[in-house]
Amino acid sequence: QEEKEAGVALIDIGGGTTDLAIFKDGIIRHTAVIPFGGNVITDDIKEGCSIIEKQAELLKIKFGSAWPGENKDNEIVSIPGLRGREPKEISLKNLSKIIHARVVEIVEQVFAEIKAYGHEDPRKKLIAGIVLTGGGAQLKHIKQLVEYITGMDTRIGYPNEHLAGNSSEEISSPLFATAVGLVMNSIENSTQSAVRMEIVNEQPKVVYRNVPPPVQRYEVEENYVERVETIEDTRETVSRVEKPESTETKIRRSFFDRYVDKIKDFLDNAE
Numbered sequence: 001q002e003e004k005e006a007g008v009a010l011i012d013i014g015g016g017t018t019d020l021a022i023f024k025d026g027i028i029r030h031t032a033v034i035p036f037g038g039n040v041i042t043d044d045i046k047e048g049c050s051i052i053e054k055q056a057e058l059l060k061i062k063f064g065s066a067w068p069g070e071n072k073d074n075e076i077v078s079i080p081g082l083r084g085r086e087p088k089e090i091s092l093k094n095l096s097k098i099i100h101a102r103v104v105e106i107v108e109q110v111f112a113e114i115k116a117y118g119h120e121d122p123r124k125k126l127i128a129g130i131v132l133t134g135g136g137a138q139l140k141h142i143k144q145l146v147e148y149i150t151g152m153d154t155r156i157g158y159p160n161e162h163l164a165g166n167s168s169e170e171i172s173s174p175l176f177a178t179a180v181g182l183v184m185n186s187i188e189n190s191t192q193s194a195v196r197m198e199i200v201n202e203q204p205k206v207v208y209r210n211v212p213p214p215v216q217r218y219e220v221e222e223n224y225v226e227r228v229e230t231i232e233d234t235r236e237t238v239s240r241v242e243k244p245e246s247t248e249t250k251i252r253r254s255f256f257d258r259y260v261d262k263i264k265d266f267l268d269n270a271e
Helices: 002-006 038-049 053-063 092-117 142-150 174-189 247-270
Strands: 008-013 018-024 027-034 076-079 088-091 129-133 154-156 196-200 203-207 225-228 239-242
Touching: 002 008, 002 018, 008 092, 018 092, 027 092, 038 053, 038 092, 053 076, 053 092, 076 092, 088 092, 092 142, 129 142, 142 154
Parallel strands: 008 129, 129 154
Antiparallel strands: 008 018, 018 027, 076 088, 196 203, 225 239
């Protein structure tokens, strides 16, 4: 919250896109979506190293770096060949160059949006700098690269900053920062969009809190009876109200009765 008051740019490097949200004085001031993300980096590795997408993703996660100077020329990783082919050797320095080129393009476009907001204006200056989240924030040395390009203080946003100490290590990754933040916001604002999970008989069960049960209403059921029912929780009895007979109906019934009586008298006299 202090960062939002001082001014901060939240950059979420996701799989398909990179999202930017700028906060100042606790209010969101500018948003943008860059149509590049982690998937584009994976595609670049796949094409540049002539390997399949699964291998490219593993290379990016385990050995990828956004700063080529950190890798030595003799650092080599061996990729298994397809269908008995010879293993393929890939230089980690070349790998980092491929990643570096794409990350620089993404960061420069984000920085252009920050400038469009007016960051260079002293009244709009983002004192808290930049916070990186998303799967792309897990790349090695990406923090240093963003600081080098933008000249702004940068840190990685980890969701465990706001979670209990015994939380799972999996959700402590920047990959889940946005999801955890949305759940926390829902709970704080009591929007009921977040639900609590419980384990019942070794199976997860969703428990809704503060959600009223659905009300069942039955209006006119027949021509002669109007019935209104409520759910059992309200403990109200079922009421039945007889609808009054109209004057027109009475006249028709009276005429029909007289007609039937005349027929009966005629048959009796005939006998």
